[in-house]
Amino acid sequence: MATGRTTPASPSPGGAPRRTRVRGIPDATVARLPLYLRALTALSERSVPTVSSEELAAAAGVNSAKLRKDFSYLGSYGTRGVGYDVEYLVYQISRELGLTQDWPVVIVGIGNLGHALANYGGFASRGFRVAALLDADPALAGQTAAGLPVRHMDELEEIIRSEHVSIGVITTPPGAAQQVCDRLVAAGVTSILNFAPTVLQVPEGVDVRKVDLSIELQILAFHEQRKSGEEQPQEDPVVSRPGSGAKAVAAAAARAVSRARGTSTSTTLGSEAEA
Amino acid sequence: MATGRTTPASPSPGGAPRRTRVRGIPDATVARLPLYLRALTALSERSVPTVSSEELAAAAGVNSAKLRKDFSYLGSYGTRGVGYDVEYLVYQISRELGLTQDWPVVIVGIGNLGHALANYGGFASRGFRVAALLDADPALAGQTAAGLPVRHMDELEEIIRSEHVSIGVITTPPGAAQQVCDRLVAAGVTSILNFAPTVLQVPEGVDVRKVDLSIELQILAFHEQRKSGEEQPQEDPVVSRPGSGAKAVAAAAARAVSRARGTSTSTTLGSEAEA
DNA sequence: CTCTGTGAAAAGCTTCACAGCG
């Protein structure tokens, strides 16, 4: 799962029993709705009128029991003995996800990744409209990307207000992310998609989701390692616990690892870590 | 969570009790290790010698009980009354994730996103080395991106073998993704990071993780909608269930939605959906 | 006295399996 929600809907430590979940759809289900929607859209384009849970599940890459359970949270939209009406389900899921309305977004940080996102077809095709591209670099301002002019950060607040932007995408270097986030929030943005490898601090009521390219690779590396390394548990013989006498050794070994990785030991997490 | 594993380590329908999990670290924990690693790296760079679970948890954006539980799966690496030795923990987590070895990766599809990834600092700084950039377009072959030459797809098999590549990154348009995936797998790749909005079919033993930019936005939209729409449950009055007499209405409404989204009704999921 | 490590409880999610609708 790209990754998780950040503001964890605080369970009110005071004891108040949290706003009763009306029609509460589980997070795990919400995360899969876009998947179903994509599969359904493809079927719709091929003019397939109905689909069974089994078929749709295969197309979406999940199992059918899960899919049926997921849909049961939305309501009873299927027909027993037949399946689901594709068009109808597309509409219901779109509505549930809020895609039947227009969502203007701003993209802040027009480097490689910002460019890529500005050109991303999947945004426009799902109700997301890029209201503006913003960058702090005055040299970029005036250039265009994906047909839109890049505008200077100075204009951020005004754009957010005049365009009623409630979703912001951060594709800046990590050092600038929190500051950009603060400005977005102050200007009224309440949902943030963060591509910078930083943990953002936001006030209650603001949602942050993050996409971290290197995290996904690291998870793959973990499993990959397990595949080739089906040998012995590899008890490491050199590095011992700090405090038990050989702290210096441990530290040295750790540092050697960092060096090998190319991690600078003095600057903030690799200069161009913007993606 | 960006997203989930795809090959679900098949529970052997035959009944065999699945290879016993030796030192099994929960998936949820594995997914958080990179987060901890990043926070620890930052501390290490500021020469902080030790850190408490509370502090580290805050830096990583999780709660401290979870963090302690996570670390307990790796072993007892802390010191009661004190905290964790930063360098030592960096080393242990790196080792657990397999980042103490070199992981050559290939990136296939050098469009906007492929470019962005080629330039991404977070790869190199975590042990991932871009072994090659590949694209099917002969016009691109010969150009360079991030200092590396773009090579033609024809060379894929040879590069994977000679460089011992086991991880592939797919940043092609969706139509090409499965085909590229098949070639990668045939050539020996066993882990794939997929940015194309497609469900990839892979044989047992191959791991796929996907990053889908528009899915994350859709999840944000869902929550965003809930914020402004704290009103009544919005029982939709126009669209009724298909089969109960008004199917045509439903379909029309659904189609209207698709149109509004800009989804083409004939081609395969928006031509340039490459990101 | 502080802060880790961990059993045990709680919550959340997935899978099973089948009643029953069309």
Next chain:
DNA sequence: CGCTGTGAAGCTTTTCACAGAG
């Protein structure tokens, strides 16, 4: 008869809360 919708079981993950190391 086929396929949905769903209780109930099983599993995973999170949270609690505290024993006990340093």
